[in-house]
Amino acid sequence: MEASTQTPTGVERRPASVGRMFLDRVADTPDLEAYRFPRGDRWESVTWAQAADRVAELAAGLLTLGIGPQERVAIASGTRYEWVLADLAIMCAGAATTTVYPSTVSSEVAYILSDSGSRIVFAEDDEQIAKLREHRDELGDVCKVVTFDGTPDGDWVISLAELEDLGGQLLSERPDVVRERVEATAPDALATVIYTSGTTGAPKGVRLLHSAWTYEGWAVAEQGIVSPDDLQYFWLPMAHAFGKVLMCAQLAVGFATAIDGRIDRLVDNLAVVRPTIMGAAPRIFEKAHARILTMAAGEGGVKKKIFDWAFDVGRRVSRLRQDKKPVPPRLAMAHKVADRLVFTKIRERFGGRVRFFISGSAPLDPQIAEWFDAAGVLILEGYGLTETSAGTSINRPDNYRFGTIGEPLPGTEMRIADDGEILIKGPGVMSGYHHRETETAETLDADGWLHTGDIGEQDPDGLIRITDRKKDLFKTSGGKYIAPTAIEGRFKAICPYVSQFLVHGPGRNYCTALVTLDEETIVPWARDNGLEGRSYAEIVSSAEVRDLVQDYVDQLNAGLNRWETIKSFTILTRDLSIEDGELTPSLKVKRRVVEERNKDALDGMYSS
Numbered sequence: 001m002e003a004s005t006q007t008p009t010g011v012e013r014r015p016a017s018v019g020r021m022f023l024d025r026v027a028d029t030p031d032l033e034a035y036r037f038p039r040g041d042r043w044e045s046v047t048w049a050q051a052a053d054r055v056a057e058l059a060a061g062l063l064t065l066g067i068g069p070q071e072r073v074a075i076a077s078g079t080r081y082e083w084v085l086a087d088l089a090i091m092c093a094g095a096a097t098t099t100v101y102p103s104t105v106s107s108e109v110a111y112i113l114s115d116s117g118s119r120i121v122f123a124e125d126d127e128q129i130a131k132l133r134e135h136r137d138e139l140g141d142v143c144k145v146v147t148f149d150g151t152p153d154g155d156w157v158i159s160l161a162e163l164e165d166l167g168g169q170l171l172s173e174r175p176d177v178v179r180e181r182v183e184a185t186a187p188d189a190l191a192t193v194i195y196t197s198g199t200t201g202a203p204k205g206v207r208l209l210h211s212a213w214t215y216e217g218w219a220v221a222e223q224g225i226v227s228p229d230d231l232q233y234f235w236l237p238m239a240h241a242f243g244k245v246l247m248c249a250q251l252a253v254g255f256a257t258a259i260d261g262r263i264d265r266l267v268d269n270l271a272v273v274r275p276t277i278m279g280a281a282p283r284i285f286e287k288a289h290a291r292i293l294t295m296a297a298g299e300g301g302v303k304k305k306i307f308d309w310a311f312d313v314g315r316r317v318s319r320l321r322q323d324k325k326p327v328p329p330r331l332a333m334a335h336k337v338a339d340r341l342v343f344t345k346i347r348e349r350f351g352g353r354v355r356f357f358i359s360g361s362a363p364l365d366p367q368i369a370e371w372f373d374a375a376g377v378l379i380l381e382g383y384g385l386t387e388t389s390a391g392t393s394i395n396r397p398d399n400y401r402f403g404t405i406g407e408p409l410p411g412t413e414m415r416i417a418d419d420g421e422i423l424i425k426g427p428g429v430m431s432g433y434h435h436r437e438t439e440t441a442e443t444l445d446a447d448g449w450l451h452t453g454d455i456g457e458q459d460p461d462g463l464i465r466i467t468d469r470k471k472d473l474f475k476t477s478g479g480k481y482i483a484p485t486a487i488e489g490r491f492k493a494i495c496p497y498v499s500q501f502l503v504h505g506p507g508r509n510y511c512t513a514l515v516t517l518d519e520e521t522i523v524p525w526a527r528d529n530g531l532e533g534r535s536y537a538e539i540v541s542s543a544e545v546r547d548l549v550q551d552y553v554d555q556l557n558a559g560l561n562r563w564e565t566i567k568s569f570t571i572l573t574r575d576l577s578i579e580d581g582e583l584t585p586s587l588k589v590k591r592r593v594v595e596e597r598n599k600d601a602l603d604g605m606y607s608s
Contacts, residue, residue: 014218017210018191019092019182021217021251026052029228029254036258036273037081038265043258043272051085058089058160059178060167065120065144069094069181070190072116075239076100076109076131077124079261082148082160083238084247086122091210094181096190098205099239101585102128103578108203110135116193116205116434117141122160126150129157187211193434194241196386205434208241212389215427216245217252219409225380225397226277230255230355233275235266237585241390242360246279267349274351282364283587285357285379287518289368290496292346294521297496298528310338314374321373322401343375356380356397360390361586363466365489366403373402381405383466387443387450388412389428393464404463405456414464415449421470422456423449455483472591474506480563482511487556487564495552497522499575502594503566504602512605513569514598515549516540516576537573546571568605572598 015021030049037044067073073090075097077083090097098116100109102124109131113121119141123129129150132139136156145157152159170177191210195203220226232250234257236243250257258273266284296307313334320327327335347354356378359369369379383405384392393414395406408414412426429450432440444450453471456464468483475481484503491501491513499518505511517540525548526532526539539545549571557565576582582594595602 014211014214016187016214017091017094017182017185017189018213018248018251019088019094019185019210021214021248022055022088022091023052023179023182025251025254032228032254033256035081035084036256038260038269045256051088054085054164055088055092056171056178057164057167058085059092059181060170061163061165062089062093062095062120062167063177063181064166064170065163067093067095067120069184070096072096072098072118072193074098074100074113074116074118074121076102076104076121076128077148077238078102079235079238079243079259080124080148081259082122082124084259086146087238087244087247091185091191092178092182094185094189096192098193099195101237101239103585104131105581106131106134110138112195112203112205113139113142116195119143121145123147123150123157185210187214190431192244194239194244194386204436204439206241206386207431207434208389209431212428212430213244213248215411216389216391216409217248217250219391219411219428220245220249221252222410223394223396225356226253226255228254230276231273231353232257233270233273233278233351234259235261235263235269236279236281237261240361240586241384241386242279242586245384245389245391246358270349270351272351274353276353276355277358278350278354279358279360281361281587282359282368283362285359285364285368285372286492287520288349289371289493290498290518290521292349293496294524298524307342310342311371311374313338314343314376315370318370318373322370339376346375347377350377358382358394360384362588363485363489365493367490367493369402371493383464384428385424385450385452387430387452388424388426389430391428392424392426401459401461401463404459404465406463416456416458416464417451420455420457420467422452422454422464422466424452425449476505476511476563477507477509478563482564487511487560487566490559491552491556494555495549497525497548498552500589502589502591504595508606510567511564512602513553513566514594514601515569515571516574517545517549517571519575540571540573570598570601570605572601 015024026048031047033045034048034051035046073095075083075086087097098118100112121132121142123132123145129145129147132145146160146163147157148160187210189210190207191213192208193205195205232255234246260269296304316331317327317335359379360382364381372379380395380400382394384390391409392412393405393408415423417423425448453469455467455470457467458464468485472484473481482505487503488501492498497517500516502514503511519536522539529544531539531542531544553566553569576589576594578585582590584590
């Protein structure tokens with residue numbers, strides 16, 4: 001079954017490399033704001049020309065250290081301005097970036113650096129340096145570590161300023177050395193090796209070429225949905241392919257980006273920066289949705305009635321917009337009142353100027369997307385894998401349907417195989433897995449189609465809806481197939497207290513679930529319901545909370561097929577975390593890890 005295919009155009013207008021794309025942007029708009037970042041208690045801004053000066057010195061510094069074309073340089077850091085500088089310097093030096101999440105454990109860091117053959121590592125701080133020292137004997141190719149905030153040792157570890165000084169010396173002798181390296185970098189040169197965090201198994205290095213990233217930047221620009229006047233807020237992990245897409249889109253379009261990867265600063269920063277666009281993972285919207293609902297419930301009385309009335313009005317308007325139908329005058333008038341009384345306050349939580357969010361990395365429940373749209377906060381869901389440079393398809397502001405992944409980007413083809421798997425072909429598809437020829441052949445077929453592992457279906461208009469991961473689908477002992485992700489998304493849409501909801505049941509005679517609760521919402525609920533003074537573990541273990549969750553499970557079951565219903569559940573006494581290896585850095589649940597660690601609890605729900 002074929003999905004819509006966008007014809008590639010404008011290939012000749014795409015820069016040959018990411019470095020070339022950056023230099024073109026600097027030449028076109030040297031004096032416009034490029035980046036904004038926190039410095040102490042204030043925000044500092046730099047122009048494209050100012051950023052280019054630092055990038056040139058860093059790139060020249062890498063050349064001084066002997067980095068050759070397509071050799072790997074790793075970045076082990078959280079999202080910050082220096083991450084962008086380092087990546088652009090690597091691109092301009094003609095090398096390739098290996099990305100490392102700062103939460104990655106030291107043994108896995110060593111594996112990634114060794115497998116990729118990385119020769120230099122940008123390390124954020126002493127914590128990241130310590131991971132490298134712990135496994136230094138395994139990092140034979142790493143000749144130098146450059147730290148943003150860590151402690152240099154005068155030998156193996158140098159500061160960012162020291163690297164810039166080395167570059168400055170080379171540029172004084174050979175002013176064109178960086179530009180020459182940029183000009184020598186071809187579209188088919190390796191640009192990045194991104195290791196899939198993976199919900200199972202060892203990470204695989206995805207090899208992505210310069211042509212993939214210049215395509216992503218060009219394709220986003222071609223949509224016309226962002227402009228040079230936009231201001232992006234960027235907090236996503238830059239080690240993730242989604243982050244690289246947004247970086248390349250900025251180079252192609254020229255809008256400014258405010259950068260701060262500290263999630264605990266997100267709400268405060270949005271109020272100060274007041275962005276117009278932002279990318280995010282679904283968990284951010286789920287938490288915001290839950291927080292707003294519980295705050296409204298806590299106010300009660302007339303305010304809660306107004307809140308509920310406003311969202312009833314907002315949903316009706318949203319559904320008419322989605323169907324491209326006019327809003328009747330009486331409903332439009334009610335919507336203006338609802339907007340003034342309720343929705344403007346919600347939008348102010350995001351700075352008050354957001355035109356739309358882009359949601360990626362995991363499915364967003366359509367009920368949550370519609371709830372935000374009712375409040376005038378549009379979330380455009382996109383789709384892609386690390387193996388497709390993240391950006392494959394996206395909904396548009398003038399053509400969106402919640403629960404679908406939108407239309408493919410220009411030049412990308414998508415189709416659904418006979419078994420329901422989504423296949424992708426296009427300029428963003430990887431060249432292969434690093435040192436993994438067998439896995440590459442299993443994922444990329446002879447005709448160039450990438451087998452995504454996602455199961456999807458087409459609606460009557462040709463838009464694709466993801467139903468689940470192929471490997472996550474399971475069959476009960478009664479022979480019924482279950483798509484757990486869809487059920488999990490539904491529960492998160494109706495229960496404002498849930499953090500994670502993992503459906504289980506392969507080979508069993510019914511479905512069960514492991515549940516974790518969000519501390520920010522369940523603790524205030526407990527305080528208002530006679531459980532004040534108890535610890536989080538005591539709260540979630542209480543009979544009162546179990547009854548609360550049971551009510552929401554009953555609501556969920558009312559909308560499911562009989563064989564899908566959740567017959568029993570266990571509330572875990574702590575939430576899942578990246579640090580404990582239960583979530584990927586992009587906040588996906590590592591299903592097999594969680595199931596194995598809670599095997600006794602799962603077995604116990606089937607023992608009676």
